[in-house]
Amino acid sequence: MEPLDDARTDAYLRRLGVDSRPGRASPEALRELHLLHLRTVPFENLAIHLGEEIALTRDALFDKVVTAGRGGICYELNGGFAELLVSLGYRVELLQARVYGKDGVPGIPYDHLALRVDGRWLADVGFGEHSAYPLDLDEPGEQKDPGGVFLLRPAGEGTDGEGADGTAGTEGDLDVLRDGVPAYRLETRPRVLADFRTGAWWHSTSPESGFTRGPVCSRITEDGGRITLRDHTLIATSADGDRSEEELGTDEEVREAYRARFGIVLDRLPVPLHPRS
Template sequence: MRTEPVDAYLLRLGAARPHRPTSEALRELHLRHLRTVPFENLSVHLGEEIVLEEKRLLDKMTGTRRGGFCYELNGAFATLLTGLGYEVELLAARVYDDEGRLGIPYDHLALRVRTADGDTWLADVGFGAHSHYPLAFAERGEQDDPGGRFRLVEAGPDAAGARGGGDSASAGDLDVLRDGRPQYRLETRPRVLGDFSAGAWWHSTSPLSHFTRSLVCSRITEDGGRITLGGRTLTTTAPDGAREKRELETDEEVLAVYGERFGIDLDRVPTVPNRNGGC
Protein backbone atom coordinates (compact mmCIF):
# COMPACT_ATOMS: atom_id res chain seq x y z
CA MET A 1 0.00 0.00 0.00
CA ARG A 2 1.29 3.49 -0.85
CA THR A 3 2.34 5.64 2.08
CA GLU A 4 0.15 8.64 1.17
CA PRO A 5 -3.23 7.09 2.11
CA VAL A 6 -1.74 5.74 5.35
CA ASP A 7 -0.29 9.14 6.25
CA ALA A 8 -3.58 10.88 5.44
CA TYR A 9 -5.48 8.40 7.63
CA LEU A 10 -3.03 8.83 10.52
CA LEU A 11 -3.33 12.60 10.14
CA ARG A 12 -7.09 12.41 10.54
CA LEU A 13 -6.66 10.26 13.66
CA GLY A 14 -4.03 12.64 15.04
CA ALA A 15 -1.65 9.70 15.38
CA ALA A 16 2.02 9.32 14.60
CA ARG A 17 3.16 6.42 12.44
CA PRO A 18 4.15 3.61 14.83
CA HIS A 19 7.71 2.35 14.57
CA ARG A 20 6.49 -1.26 14.76
CA PRO A 21 3.04 -2.89 14.55
CA THR A 22 2.80 -3.53 18.29
CA SER A 23 -0.15 -4.19 20.58
CA GLU A 24 0.39 -0.86 22.34
CA ALA A 25 0.22 1.03 19.04
CA LEU A 26 -2.91 -0.90 18.04
CA ARG A 27 -4.64 0.09 21.28
CA GLU A 28 -3.87 3.75 20.66
CA LEU A 29 -5.06 3.63 17.04
CA HIS A 30 -8.25 1.79 18.05
CA LEU A 31 -9.19 4.41 20.66
CA ARG A 32 -8.27 7.34 18.43
CA HIS A 33 -10.44 5.90 15.66
CA LEU A 34 -13.46 5.63 17.95
CA ARG A 35 -12.95 9.21 19.15
CA THR A 36 -12.40 10.69 15.70
CA VAL A 37 -14.32 8.73 13.05
CA PRO A 38 -18.05 8.54 13.83
CA PHE A 39 -20.25 5.50 13.53
CA GLU A 40 -22.92 6.83 11.16
CA ASN A 41 -25.42 5.73 8.55
CA LEU A 42 -25.92 9.10 6.83
CA SER A 43 -25.08 7.72 3.39
CA VAL A 44 -28.18 5.53 3.55
CA HIS A 45 -30.37 8.64 3.82
CA LEU A 46 -28.37 10.93 1.55
CA GLY A 47 -28.61 8.65 -1.48
CA GLU A 48 -24.87 7.93 -1.43
CA GLU A 49 -23.69 4.60 -2.81
CA ILE A 50 -21.84 2.36 -0.34
CA VAL A 51 -19.01 0.59 -2.16
CA LEU A 52 -16.83 -1.92 -0.32
CA GLU A 53 -13.56 -1.25 -2.11
CA GLU A 54 -10.42 -0.21 -0.27
CA LYS A 55 -9.81 2.98 -2.26
CA ARG A 56 -13.42 4.13 -1.94
CA LEU A 57 -13.39 3.49 1.80
CA LEU A 58 -10.11 5.35 2.30
CA ASP A 59 -11.40 8.26 0.22
CA LYS A 60 -14.49 8.45 2.43
CA MET A 61 -12.43 8.40 5.63
CA THR A 62 -9.72 10.85 4.56
CA GLY A 63 -11.10 12.76 1.55
CA THR A 64 -14.62 13.68 2.69
CA ARG A 65 -13.73 12.99 6.36
CA ARG A 66 -16.85 10.95 6.96
CA GLY A 67 -17.59 7.89 9.06
CA GLY A 68 -19.74 4.91 8.20
CA PHE A 69 -21.15 1.68 9.55
CA CYS A 70 -19.27 -1.53 10.35
CA TYR A 71 -18.33 -2.62 6.82
CA GLU A 72 -16.88 0.79 6.04
CA LEU A 73 -15.22 1.56 9.37
CA ASN A 74 -13.63 -1.82 9.97
CA GLY A 75 -12.91 -2.27 6.27
CA ALA A 76 -10.99 1.01 6.18
CA PHE A 77 -9.29 0.32 9.54
CA ALA A 78 -8.14 -3.06 8.23
CA THR A 79 -6.55 -1.33 5.25
CA LEU A 80 -4.77 1.14 7.53
CA LEU A 81 -3.49 -1.58 9.84
CA THR A 82 -2.27 -3.71 6.94
CA GLY A 83 -0.40 -0.69 5.57
CA LEU A 84 1.29 -0.34 8.97
CA GLY A 85 2.48 -3.95 8.95
CA TYR A 86 -0.19 -5.67 11.02
CA GLU A 87 -1.55 -9.06 9.96
CA VAL A 88 -5.30 -8.53 9.61
CA GLU A 89 -8.15 -10.92 8.85
CA LEU A 90 -11.76 -9.92 8.21
CA LEU A 91 -14.30 -11.92 10.21
CA ALA A 92 -18.05 -12.19 9.69
CA ALA A 93 -20.54 -11.98 12.54
CA ARG A 94 -24.28 -12.06 13.14
CA VAL A 95 -25.68 -9.53 15.60
CA TYR A 96 -28.05 -10.49 18.42
CA ASP A 97 -31.29 -8.53 18.72
CA ASP A 98 -32.98 -7.64 22.00
CA GLU A 99 -34.84 -10.97 22.00
CA GLY A 100 -31.65 -13.01 21.59
CA ARG A 101 -32.19 -13.79 17.90
CA LEU A 102 -29.34 -13.61 15.42
CA GLY A 103 -29.37 -11.39 12.37
CA ILE A 104 -28.53 -12.15 8.76
CA PRO A 105 -25.28 -13.77 7.59
CA TYR A 106 -22.54 -11.16 7.10
CA ASP A 107 -24.49 -8.93 9.46
CA HIS A 108 -21.31 -7.43 10.86
CA LEU A 109 -17.62 -7.16 10.02
CA ALA A 110 -14.93 -7.36 12.72
CA LEU A 111 -11.16 -7.81 12.62
CA ARG A 112 -8.66 -10.34 13.94
CA VAL A 113 -5.30 -8.59 14.24
CA ARG A 114 -1.90 -10.15 14.93
CA THR A 115 0.88 -7.89 16.15
CA ALA A 116 4.66 -7.93 15.98
CA ASP A 117 4.85 -8.89 19.64
CA GLY A 118 2.92 -12.10 19.02
CA ASP A 119 -0.51 -11.10 20.36
CA THR A 120 -3.85 -11.65 18.62
CA TRP A 121 -6.71 -9.20 19.12
CA LEU A 122 -10.36 -8.72 18.21
CA ALA A 123 -10.48 -5.16 16.91
CA ASP A 124 -13.84 -3.53 16.21
CA VAL A 125 -14.25 0.20 15.52
CA GLY A 126 -17.59 -0.32 13.78
CA PHE A 127 -20.13 -1.57 16.31
CA GLY A 128 -21.26 1.67 17.89
CA ALA A 129 -21.18 1.30 21.67
CA HIS A 130 -18.57 -1.41 22.23
CA SER A 131 -15.09 -1.87 23.67
CA HIS A 132 -12.79 1.13 23.55
CA TYR A 133 -9.75 -1.09 23.12
CA PRO A 134 -9.15 -4.35 21.24
CA LEU A 135 -10.07 -7.54 23.08
CA ALA A 136 -7.60 -10.39 23.59
CA PHE A 137 -8.76 -12.97 21.07
CA ALA A 138 -7.66 -16.09 22.97
CA GLU A 139 -8.85 -14.93 26.39
CA ARG A 140 -12.05 -16.62 27.60
CA GLY A 141 -12.31 -14.84 30.95
CA GLU A 142 -13.70 -11.39 31.61
CA GLN A 143 -11.96 -8.43 30.04
CA ASP A 144 -12.58 -5.07 31.66
CA ASP A 145 -12.70 -2.08 29.35
CA PRO A 146 -14.01 1.50 29.65
CA GLY A 147 -16.90 0.37 27.44
CA GLY A 148 -17.95 -2.47 29.76
CA ARG A 149 -16.98 -5.97 30.85
CA PHE A 150 -16.45 -8.24 27.87
CA ARG A 151 -16.08 -11.98 27.31
CA LEU A 152 -15.39 -14.11 24.25
CA VAL A 153 -16.96 -17.53 24.80
CA GLU A 154 -17.20 -20.64 22.70
CA ALA A 155 -20.62 -20.65 21.03
CA GLY A 156 -22.88 -23.70 21.16
CA PRO A 157 -26.49 -24.46 20.18
CA ASP A 158 -27.75 -23.01 23.45
CA ALA A 159 -24.99 -20.48 24.06
CA ALA A 160 -25.80 -16.89 24.99
CA GLY A 161 -29.50 -17.12 24.28
CA ALA A 162 -29.47 -18.64 20.78
CA ARG A 163 -32.87 -20.06 19.86
CA GLY A 164 -31.80 -23.07 17.78
CA GLY A 165 -32.62 -23.66 14.11
CA GLY A 166 -30.68 -21.23 11.96
CA ASP A 167 -29.07 -19.79 15.10
CA SER A 168 -27.06 -22.94 15.91
CA ALA A 169 -23.31 -22.36 16.04
CA SER A 170 -20.65 -23.75 13.75
CA ALA A 171 -17.39 -25.18 15.08
CA GLY A 172 -15.10 -22.41 16.28
CA ASP A 173 -17.77 -19.70 16.52
CA LEU A 174 -17.45 -17.25 19.40
CA ASP A 175 -20.10 -15.24 21.18
CA VAL A 176 -18.96 -11.75 22.15
CA LEU A 177 -20.63 -10.66 25.41
CA ARG A 178 -20.79 -7.19 26.93
CA ASP A 179 -21.83 -6.94 30.58
CA GLY A 180 -23.20 -10.48 30.33
CA ARG A 181 -25.36 -9.83 27.25
CA PRO A 182 -24.49 -11.35 23.85
CA GLN A 183 -23.61 -8.73 21.25
CA TYR A 184 -22.73 -10.83 18.21
CA ARG A 185 -21.70 -14.31 17.13
CA LEU A 186 -18.33 -14.28 15.44
CA GLU A 187 -17.13 -16.74 12.83
CA THR A 188 -13.40 -17.42 12.90
CA ARG A 189 -12.94 -18.26 9.21
CA PRO A 190 -11.21 -15.36 7.37
CA ARG A 191 -13.23 -13.53 4.71
CA VAL A 192 -12.54 -10.93 2.03
CA LEU A 193 -14.12 -7.51 1.81
CA GLY A 194 -16.33 -8.40 -1.16
CA ASP A 195 -18.01 -11.14 0.89
CA PHE A 196 -19.80 -8.43 2.87
CA SER A 197 -21.33 -6.63 -0.12
CA ALA A 198 -24.68 -8.43 0.18
CA GLY A 199 -24.91 -7.57 3.88
CA ALA A 200 -24.07 -3.92 3.20
CA TRP A 201 -26.68 -3.80 0.44
CA TRP A 202 -29.33 -5.37 2.69
CA HIS A 203 -28.63 -3.00 5.57
CA SER A 204 -28.71 0.05 3.31
CA THR A 205 -31.88 -0.89 1.39
CA SER A 206 -34.11 -3.28 3.33
CA PRO A 207 -37.09 -1.80 5.20
CA LEU A 208 -36.33 -4.41 7.88
CA SER A 209 -32.89 -2.98 8.56
CA HIS A 210 -32.60 -0.58 11.49
CA PHE A 211 -30.21 1.50 9.36
CA THR A 212 -32.98 2.37 6.88
CA ARG A 213 -35.43 3.17 9.68
CA SER A 214 -33.26 5.51 11.74
CA LEU A 215 -30.48 8.09 11.60
CA VAL A 216 -27.44 7.82 13.83
CA CYS A 217 -24.09 9.58 14.18
CA SER A 218 -22.05 8.69 17.25
CA ARG A 219 -18.53 8.73 18.64
CA ILE A 220 -16.64 8.35 21.90
CA THR A 221 -15.72 11.65 23.56
CA GLU A 222 -12.28 12.51 24.90
CA ASP A 223 -13.40 11.95 28.52
CA GLY A 224 -14.63 8.41 27.74
CA GLY A 225 -18.29 9.30 27.35
CA ARG A 226 -20.27 9.37 24.12
CA ILE A 227 -22.06 11.88 21.96
CA THR A 228 -24.84 10.75 19.63
CA LEU A 229 -27.07 12.56 17.18
CA GLY A 230 -30.09 10.39 16.47
CA GLY A 231 -32.25 12.25 13.99
CA ARG A 232 -32.68 15.61 15.74
CA THR A 233 -32.01 14.34 19.27
CA LEU A 234 -28.55 15.12 20.60
CA THR A 235 -27.58 12.79 23.47
CA THR A 236 -24.48 13.34 25.58
CA THR A 237 -23.53 10.39 27.78
CA ALA A 238 -21.04 10.91 30.61
CA PRO A 239 -18.46 8.25 31.52
CA ASP A 240 -20.65 7.27 34.51
CA GLY A 241 -23.63 6.65 32.20
CA ALA A 242 -25.57 9.83 33.01
CA ARG A 243 -27.38 11.14 29.93
CA GLU A 244 -28.46 14.57 28.80
CA LYS A 245 -30.75 14.97 25.78
CA ARG A 246 -31.56 18.04 23.70
CA GLU A 247 -33.89 18.39 20.74
CA LEU A 248 -32.51 20.40 17.83
CA GLU A 249 -35.21 22.63 16.36
CA THR A 250 -33.78 23.84 13.07
CA ASP A 251 -31.83 22.43 10.14
CA GLU A 252 -29.11 24.97 10.88
CA GLU A 253 -28.67 23.55 14.39
CA VAL A 254 -28.48 19.99 13.04
CA LEU A 255 -25.88 20.88 10.39
CA ALA A 256 -23.85 22.80 12.98
CA VAL A 257 -23.74 19.78 15.31
CA TYR A 258 -22.66 17.49 12.49
CA GLY A 259 -19.86 19.93 11.67
CA GLU A 260 -18.74 21.01 15.13
CA ARG A 261 -19.14 17.78 17.09
CA PHE A 262 -18.49 15.15 14.43
CA GLY A 263 -16.38 16.94 11.83
CA ILE A 264 -18.90 16.18 9.07
CA ASP A 265 -19.77 19.00 6.67
CA LEU A 266 -23.14 18.50 4.98
CA ASP A 267 -25.09 20.79 2.68
CA ARG A 268 -28.45 19.34 3.67
CA VAL A 269 -29.98 17.46 6.59
CA PRO A 270 -30.48 13.74 5.99
CA THR A 271 -33.99 12.50 6.75
CA VAL A 272 -35.60 9.11 7.20
CA PRO A 273 -38.33 8.54 4.61
CA ASN A 274 -41.86 8.00 5.87
CA ARG A 275 -42.74 4.49 4.72
CA ASN A 276 -46.37 5.56 4.46
CA GLY A 277 -45.46 8.28 1.96
CA GLY A 278 -43.62 11.55 2.14
CA CYS A 279 -40.65 12.32 4.33
Protein backbone atom coordinates in the same frame (compact mmCIF):
# COMPACT_ATOMS: atom_id res chain seq x y z
CA MET B 1 -5.92 -6.67 2.04
CA GLU B 2 -3.20 -4.72 0.28
CA PRO B 3 -1.39 -1.95 2.17
CA LEU B 4 -1.97 1.71 1.43
CA ASP B 5 0.89 3.66 -0.10
CA ASP B 6 2.95 5.88 2.19
CA ALA B 7 1.03 9.08 1.37
CA ARG B 8 -2.33 7.51 2.11
CA THR B 9 -1.06 5.82 5.27
CA ASP B 10 0.21 9.14 6.60
CA ALA B 11 -3.05 10.87 5.63
CA TYR B 12 -5.08 8.24 7.49
CA LEU B 13 -2.91 8.68 10.60
CA ARG B 14 -3.41 12.45 10.42
CA ARG B 15 -7.16 11.82 10.27
CA LEU B 16 -6.75 10.11 13.65
CA GLY B 17 -4.61 12.92 15.01
CA VAL B 18 -1.34 10.95 14.81
CA ASP B 19 1.64 12.93 13.54
CA SER B 20 4.06 10.05 13.00
CA ARG B 21 3.89 6.32 12.45
CA PRO B 22 4.16 3.93 15.40
CA GLY B 23 7.69 2.56 15.81
CA ARG B 24 6.44 -0.98 15.31
CA ALA B 25 3.24 -2.95 14.94
CA SER B 26 2.76 -3.68 18.63
CA PRO B 27 -0.33 -4.49 20.72
CA GLU B 28 0.18 -1.19 22.55
CA ALA B 29 0.11 0.80 19.30
CA LEU B 30 -2.96 -1.15 18.20
CA ARG B 31 -4.77 -0.18 21.42
CA GLU B 32 -3.97 3.48 20.89
CA LEU B 33 -5.05 3.48 17.24
CA HIS B 34 -8.25 1.62 18.12
CA LEU B 35 -9.27 4.22 20.70
CA LEU B 36 -8.29 7.15 18.48
CA HIS B 37 -10.39 5.74 15.63
CA LEU B 38 -13.43 5.51 17.89
CA ARG B 39 -12.90 9.09 19.04
CA THR B 40 -12.33 10.71 15.66
CA VAL B 41 -14.17 8.66 13.02
CA PRO B 42 -17.88 8.47 13.89
CA PHE B 43 -20.18 5.54 13.46
CA GLU B 44 -22.79 7.01 11.11
CA ASN B 45 -25.36 5.82 8.58
CA LEU B 46 -25.93 9.17 6.87
CA ALA B 47 -25.17 7.81 3.39
CA ILE B 48 -28.30 5.65 3.55
CA HIS B 49 -30.47 8.73 4.14
CA LEU B 50 -28.60 10.97 1.71
CA GLY B 51 -29.05 8.59 -1.22
CA GLU B 52 -25.32 7.80 -1.34
CA GLU B 53 -23.90 4.41 -2.24
CA ILE B 54 -22.09 2.33 0.36
CA ALA B 55 -19.23 1.16 -1.82
CA LEU B 56 -16.97 -1.54 -0.41
CA THR B 57 -13.86 -0.96 -2.46
CA ARG B 58 -10.39 -0.03 -1.29
CA ASP B 59 -10.46 3.45 -2.81
CA ALA B 60 -14.02 4.20 -1.71
CA LEU B 61 -13.28 3.39 1.93
CA PHE B 62 -10.24 5.66 2.01
CA ASP B 63 -11.97 8.48 0.15
CA LYS B 64 -14.94 8.51 2.50
CA VAL B 65 -13.16 8.15 5.84
CA VAL B 66 -10.02 10.16 5.12
CA THR B 67 -10.54 12.47 2.12
CA ALA B 68 -14.16 13.38 2.88
CA GLY B 69 -13.71 13.27 6.67
CA ARG B 70 -16.80 11.15 7.15
CA GLY B 71 -17.54 8.02 9.17
CA GLY B 72 -19.60 5.03 8.18
CA ILE B 73 -21.14 1.74 9.26
CA CYS B 74 -19.21 -1.36 10.25
CA TYR B 75 -18.17 -2.45 6.75
CA GLU B 76 -16.69 0.95 6.02
CA LEU B 77 -15.11 1.66 9.41
CA ASN B 78 -13.55 -1.73 10.00
CA GLY B 79 -12.72 -2.08 6.31
CA GLY B 80 -10.85 1.22 6.35
CA PHE B 81 -9.16 0.46 9.68
CA ALA B 82 -7.99 -2.88 8.25
CA GLU B 83 -6.31 -1.04 5.36
CA LEU B 84 -4.47 1.19 7.80
CA LEU B 85 -3.36 -1.66 10.05
CA VAL B 86 -2.02 -3.73 7.15
CA SER B 87 -0.09 -0.69 6.00
CA LEU B 88 1.51 -0.44 9.46
CA GLY B 89 2.65 -4.06 9.45
CA TYR B 90 -0.20 -5.85 11.21
CA ARG B 91 -1.66 -9.11 9.94
CA VAL B 92 -5.39 -8.53 9.56
CA GLU B 93 -8.25 -10.90 8.74
CA LEU B 94 -11.85 -9.87 8.05
CA LEU B 95 -14.44 -11.83 10.03
CA GLN B 96 -18.18 -11.94 9.57
CA ALA B 97 -20.61 -11.81 12.46
CA ARG B 98 -24.34 -11.95 13.06
CA VAL B 99 -25.66 -9.33 15.48
CA TYR B 100 -28.04 -10.48 18.20
CA GLY B 101 -31.41 -8.78 18.12
CA LYS B 102 -33.53 -7.86 21.12
CA ASP B 103 -35.21 -11.25 20.73
CA GLY B 104 -31.88 -12.99 21.35
CA VAL B 105 -31.63 -14.35 17.80
CA PRO B 106 -28.66 -13.61 15.51
CA GLY B 107 -29.35 -11.53 12.42
CA ILE B 108 -28.51 -12.15 8.78
CA PRO B 109 -25.18 -13.61 7.60
CA TYR B 110 -22.59 -10.87 7.01
CA ASP B 111 -24.58 -8.70 9.39
CA HIS B 112 -21.35 -7.24 10.76
CA LEU B 113 -17.66 -7.03 9.90
CA ALA B 114 -14.98 -7.29 12.61
CA LEU B 115 -11.20 -7.77 12.49
CA ARG B 116 -8.78 -10.37 13.81
CA VAL B 117 -5.37 -8.76 14.18
CA ASP B 118 -2.14 -10.77 14.43
CA GLY B 119 -4.19 -13.88 15.12
CA ARG B 120 -5.02 -12.76 18.66
CA TRP B 121 -6.86 -9.46 18.87
CA LEU B 122 -10.51 -8.77 18.05
CA ALA B 123 -10.54 -5.18 16.80
CA ASP B 124 -13.90 -3.52 16.15
CA VAL B 125 -14.27 0.21 15.51
CA GLY B 126 -17.61 -0.19 13.73
CA PHE B 127 -20.14 -1.46 16.26
CA GLY B 128 -21.22 1.74 17.96
CA GLU B 129 -21.26 1.17 21.73
CA HIS B 130 -18.66 -1.55 22.21
CA SER B 131 -15.15 -2.00 23.57
CA ALA B 132 -12.77 0.95 23.56
CA TYR B 133 -9.82 -1.37 23.08
CA PRO B 134 -9.25 -4.62 21.15
CA LEU B 135 -10.38 -7.78 22.92
CA ASP B 136 -8.06 -10.72 23.53
CA LEU B 137 -9.27 -13.77 21.61
CA ASP B 138 -7.03 -15.99 23.76
CA GLU B 139 -8.60 -14.85 27.03
CA PRO B 140 -11.33 -17.27 28.23
CA GLY B 141 -12.42 -15.09 31.13
CA GLU B 142 -14.05 -11.70 31.46
CA GLN B 143 -12.25 -8.66 30.02
CA LYS B 144 -12.81 -5.29 31.65
CA ASP B 145 -12.88 -2.33 29.30
CA PRO B 146 -14.12 1.28 29.51
CA GLY B 147 -17.02 0.12 27.33
CA GLY B 148 -18.09 -2.65 29.73
CA VAL B 149 -17.18 -6.18 30.77
CA PHE B 150 -16.70 -8.47 27.78
CA LEU B 151 -16.63 -12.23 27.44
CA LEU B 152 -15.73 -14.25 24.36
CA ARG B 153 -17.02 -17.79 24.63
CA PRO B 154 -17.48 -20.63 22.15
CA ALA B 155 -20.96 -20.59 20.61
CA GLY B 156 -22.61 -23.56 22.26
CA GLU B 157 -21.57 -22.81 25.82
CA GLY B 158 -24.85 -21.18 26.74
CA THR B 159 -27.65 -22.73 28.72
CA ASP B 160 -27.84 -26.54 28.39
CA GLY B 161 -24.91 -26.55 26.02
CA GLU B 162 -26.61 -24.32 23.48
CA GLY B 163 -25.66 -20.95 22.03
CA ALA B 164 -26.93 -17.67 23.43
CA ASP B 165 -29.89 -17.84 21.03
CA GLY B 166 -30.82 -21.38 22.14
CA THR B 167 -29.19 -23.05 19.12
CA ALA B 168 -25.99 -25.02 18.94
CA GLY B 169 -23.15 -23.00 17.49
CA THR B 170 -20.93 -23.99 14.59
CA GLU B 171 -17.54 -25.25 15.74
CA GLY B 172 -15.13 -22.33 16.00
CA ASP B 173 -17.82 -19.65 16.28
CA LEU B 174 -17.64 -17.27 19.24
CA ASP B 175 -20.36 -15.41 21.07
CA VAL B 176 -19.20 -11.92 22.08
CA LEU B 177 -20.97 -10.74 25.22
CA ARG B 178 -21.02 -7.26 26.73
CA ASP B 179 -22.09 -6.96 30.36
CA GLY B 180 -23.55 -10.46 30.13
CA VAL B 181 -25.67 -9.72 27.05
CA PRO B 182 -24.79 -11.34 23.69
CA ALA B 183 -23.69 -8.67 21.19
CA TYR B 184 -22.83 -10.79 18.17
CA ARG B 185 -21.85 -14.27 17.04
CA LEU B 186 -18.46 -14.21 15.36
CA GLU B 187 -17.38 -16.68 12.69
CA THR B 188 -13.63 -17.21 12.80
CA ARG B 189 -13.15 -18.17 9.14
CA PRO B 190 -11.41 -15.29 7.28
CA ARG B 191 -13.36 -13.49 4.55
CA VAL B 192 -12.67 -10.88 1.88
CA LEU B 193 -14.24 -7.44 1.65
CA ALA B 194 -16.41 -8.33 -1.35
CA ASP B 195 -18.17 -11.00 0.76
CA PHE B 196 -19.87 -8.24 2.75
CA ARG B 197 -21.54 -6.47 -0.18
CA THR B 198 -24.83 -8.32 0.26
CA GLY B 199 -24.98 -7.41 3.94
CA ALA B 200 -24.22 -3.77 3.14
CA TRP B 201 -26.95 -3.73 0.48
CA TRP B 202 -29.49 -5.27 2.86
CA HIS B 203 -28.70 -2.84 5.66
CA SER B 204 -28.90 0.16 3.32
CA THR B 205 -32.22 -0.80 1.68
CA SER B 206 -34.37 -3.13 3.82
CA PRO B 207 -37.21 -1.72 5.95
CA GLU B 208 -36.24 -4.44 8.46
CA SER B 209 -32.79 -2.92 8.94
CA GLY B 210 -32.48 -0.52 11.84
CA PHE B 211 -30.10 1.56 9.73
CA THR B 212 -32.85 2.61 7.28
CA ARG B 213 -35.21 3.98 9.95
CA GLY B 214 -33.37 7.19 10.64
CA PRO B 215 -29.97 8.89 10.63
CA VAL B 216 -27.57 8.38 13.52
CA CYS B 217 -24.04 9.65 14.14
CA SER B 218 -22.03 8.71 17.23
CA ARG B 219 -18.50 8.66 18.63
CA ILE B 220 -16.60 8.29 21.88
CA THR B 221 -15.59 11.60 23.46
CA GLU B 222 -12.14 12.45 24.76
CA ASP B 223 -13.32 12.20 28.39
CA GLY B 224 -14.63 8.65 27.90
CA GLY B 225 -18.25 9.52 27.30
CA ARG B 226 -20.25 9.43 24.07
CA ILE B 227 -21.94 12.00 21.87
CA THR B 228 -24.76 10.91 19.55
CA LEU B 229 -26.98 12.75 17.09
CA ARG B 230 -30.11 10.77 16.27
CA ASP B 231 -32.41 12.58 13.86
CA HIS B 232 -32.77 16.00 15.59
CA THR B 233 -31.87 14.78 19.09
CA LEU B 234 -28.37 15.41 20.46
CA ILE B 235 -27.54 12.91 23.21
CA ALA B 236 -24.56 13.30 25.54
CA THR B 237 -23.53 10.46 27.86
CA SER B 238 -20.74 10.90 30.38
CA ALA B 239 -18.19 8.26 31.33
CA ASP B 240 -20.19 7.82 34.57
CA GLY B 241 -23.36 7.11 32.62
CA ASP B 242 -25.11 10.45 33.13
CA ARG B 243 -27.23 11.22 30.08
CA SER B 244 -28.69 14.43 28.69
CA GLU B 245 -30.75 15.11 25.58
CA GLU B 246 -31.26 18.28 23.56
CA GLU B 247 -33.83 18.69 20.82
CA LEU B 248 -32.42 20.76 17.96
CA GLY B 249 -35.18 22.91 16.57
CA THR B 250 -33.89 23.97 13.17
CA ASP B 251 -32.10 22.34 10.26
CA GLU B 252 -29.27 24.82 10.70
CA GLU B 253 -28.79 23.71 14.31
CA VAL B 254 -28.60 20.09 13.18
CA ARG B 255 -26.05 20.88 10.47
CA GLU B 256 -23.98 22.83 13.00
CA ALA B 257 -24.07 19.87 15.40
CA TYR B 258 -22.76 17.58 12.67
CA ARG B 259 -19.96 20.04 11.97
CA ALA B 260 -18.99 20.95 15.53
CA ARG B 261 -19.41 17.55 17.16
CA PHE B 262 -18.36 15.21 14.35
CA GLY B 263 -16.48 17.30 11.80
CA ILE B 264 -19.05 16.47 9.11
CA VAL B 265 -20.12 19.28 6.79
CA LEU B 266 -23.46 18.71 5.03
CA ASP B 267 -25.16 20.89 2.44
CA ARG B 268 -28.45 19.11 3.11
CA LEU B 269 -29.81 16.98 5.92
CA PRO B 270 -30.40 13.23 5.64
CA VAL B 271 -34.04 12.20 5.22
CA PRO B 272 -35.10 8.88 6.83
CA LEU B 273 -35.40 6.19 4.16
CA HIS B 274 -37.95 4.14 6.12
CA PRO B 275 -39.03 6.41 8.99
CA ARG B 276 -39.65 4.96 12.42
CA SER B 277 -43.33 4.34 13.02
